[in-house]
Amino acid sequence: MVKRESERDNFESSLAGEGYGPSSIAIPQPGFSTLNTLPSAMIHRTPEMRIGIFGGSFDPVHVGHLWIAESATEALDLDRLLWIPTATQPLKPGGPVATNEQRVEMLRLAIAGRPGHAVDQRELHRAGVSYTVDTIAELEREHVGAELFLIIGSDSLASMRRWHQPAELLSRVTLAVVRRGGEGEIDFSVLEGLVGDDRIERFRRCVIKMPLIEISSSEIRNRAGQGSSIRHRVPRPVEVYIEANGVYRK
Ligand SMILES: Nc1ncnc2c1ncn2[C@@H]1O[C@H](COP(=O)(O)OP(=O)(O)OP(=O)(O)O)[C@@H](O)[C@H]1O
Numbered sequence: 672m673v674k675r676e677s678e679r680d681n682f683e684s685s686l687a688g689e690g691y692g693p694s695s696i697a698i699p700q701p702g703f704s705t706l707n708t709l710p711s712a713m714i715h716r717t718p719e720m721r722i723g724i725f726g727g728s729f730d731p732v733h734v735g736h737l738w739i740a741e742s743a744t745e746a747l748d749l750d751r752l753l754w755i756p757t758a759t760q761p762l763k764p765g766g767p768v769a770t771n772e773q774r775v776e777m778l779r780l781a782i783a784g785r786p787g788h789a790v791d792q793r794e795l796h797r798a799g800v801s802y803t804v805d806t807i808a809e810l811e812r813e814h815v816g817a818e819l820f821l822i823i824g825s826d827s828l829a830s831m832r833r834w835h836q837p838a839e840l841l842s843r844v845t846l847a848v849v850r851r852g853g854e855g856e857i858d859f860s861v862l863e864g865l866v867g868d869d870r871i872e873r874f875r876r877c878v879i880k881m882p883l884i885e886i887s888s889s890e891i892r893n894r895a896g897q898g899s900s901i902r903h904r905v906p907r908p909v910e911v912y913i914e915a916n917g918v919y920r921k
Pocket residue numbers: 726727728729730735736739822823824825826827849850851852884885886887888889890
């Protein structure tokens with residue numbers, strides 16, 4: 672536990688750009704920008720760390736996402752949580768509406784001041800189609816010995832057989848699923864044949880419990896496009912940003 676705390680401190684130091692302790696050796700690469708935004712490539716020796724990976728289009732980030740991130744951090748006792756905006760989600764070939772820069776800025780505003788949470792732009796820098804299996808392979812190399820928890824909504828779980836190399840992916844991560852408002856019960860049977868029963872049992876124990884929230888980025892884009900209120904659906908700084916920049920204005 673003591674070790675975990677010192678590693679947590681090292682991570683906070685790394686966010687503040689203050690250097691690294693012996694249990695977290697990091698090699699910053701060019702592109703290290705502001706607080707709460709990780710450089711695209713760092714190598715951390717992070718044995719026993721518990722890292723949450725939360726990928727999404729975040730077009731825009733909304734309060735459902737924030738509830739998920741907060742609940743996951745607490746329930747899984749995460750040391751850190753990486754918000755990873757996709758470049759092009761493989762099953763959404765149309766791509767996002769907001770620009771990459773706008774989506775990153777909205778994420779930064781949403782998580783500003785939240786220790787342990789950071790925006791990781793690797794999929795944007797990699798460009799092209801964002802396959803989660805590639806992202807996880809990179810993160811595994813950078814965080815040797817850490818347990819990676821892939822945080823997804825139940826709708827993402829339902830589509831997982833259509834993901835790129837799902838069996839490979841599931842052998843590398845612990846799935847942490849959250850039920851989505853408006854969807855049925857979480858159905859792990861979709862994973863049968865991709866991964867062993869023992870792993871599925873572990874994923875069941877990592878289900879994130881929180882109030883059902885029936886809110887989506889598409890609804891927010893539609894509302895903003897029509898000039899309807901998006902107050903309380905997104906954090907206030909994100910609302911102000913969307914309005915000031917006409918992000919989803921038609
Ligand atoms: N209200 C919600 N409850 C539970 N999970 C959610 C919710 N909203 C999003 N998620 C999950 O968060 C992850 C990222 O979601 P994403 O950024 O695509 O937002 P979205 O609201 O699903 O967007 P869109 O409406 O554009 O499809 C996905 O795994 C998704 O299942």
